[in-house]
Amino acid sequence: MNFPEAGLYHVYNRGNNSQTVFYCDEDYWHFIGLCNRYLTTRSQVLAWCLLPDHFHFLLEINPAGLERIVWGGNEMPAITNGFQLLQSNYAKKINSRQKRTGSLFQQKTNAKYLETLDDALKAFWYIHQNPVEARLAIKMSDWQYSSYSDYCSMRNNSFCDLELGKAIFGLSEEDFVREDLADRREEKLGRIF
Numbered sequence: 001m002n003f004p005e006a007g008l009y010h011v012y013n014r015g016n017n018s019q020t021v022f023y024c025d026e027d028y029w030h031f032i033g034l035c036n037r038y039l040t041t042r043s044q045v046l047a048w049c050l051l052p053d054h055f056h057f058l059l060e061i062n063p064a065g066l067e068r069i070v071w072g073g074n075e076m077p078a079i080t081n082g083f084q085l086l087q088s089n090y091a092k093k094i095n096s097r098q099k100r101t102g103s104l105f106q107q108k109t110n111a112k113y114l115e116t117l118d119d120a121l122k123a124f125w126y127i128h129q130n131p132v133e134a135r136l137a138i139k140m141s142d143w144q145y146s147s148y149s150d151y152c153s154m155r156n157n158s159f160c161d162l163e164l165g166k167a168i169f170g171l172s173e174e175d176f177v178r179e180d181l182a183d184r185r186e187e188k189l190g191r192i193f
Contacts, residue, residue: 001080001111006063008046008168010123011083013109014054021094021104022052028145031055031090036159038082038089046165047127048158049146051134056127058120060164083109121169125179141180151176 131143
């Protein structure tokens with residue numbers, strides 16, 4: 001993954017060959033626990049969403065996340081190492097339980113630098129709208145495997161930096177409740193990817 005500078009990034013990946021990566025409720029929560037372990041020490045997580053075959057994160061990468069480290073003989077930013085550890089540790093558990101071998105995720109995790117606050121806000125809503133677009137939920141708050149419920153104060157167990165997210169985007173809890181019913185697909189999301 002390429003992180004040329006500190007800032008806001010949309011990071012995403014999917015299952016190898018678009019295969020399922022989260023098979024049951026326990027898998028989602030195990031992955032979330034690993035995110036807390038491997039991502040929050042290297043970045044501020046502003047939004048996240050896990051779907052059956054892929055994931056999305058909106059991260060603020062700080063200088064500590066860009067520090068160069070050596071892992072497996074390769075030099076990389078600390079945040080890249082965090083994603084490698086996250087995906088490899090998760091894959092080990094799933095491969096063992098599913099009696100499968102090989103890559104669970106596509107080899108290349110994507111990191112899109114969000115140059116403007118408008119791009120970051122579009123990514124924020126895009127990430128949270130994903131389950132609705134995939135017809136997995138009617139409203140954003142219906143999908144329990146995203147940070148949206150935390151922003152609506154319906155749950156309080158996220159590894160997401162809610163206060164920073166609200167401050168960056170100038171949003172309040174009331175905004176999230178109101179937006180839960182809004183259709184953001186066309187006019188506000190756009191194509192930034």
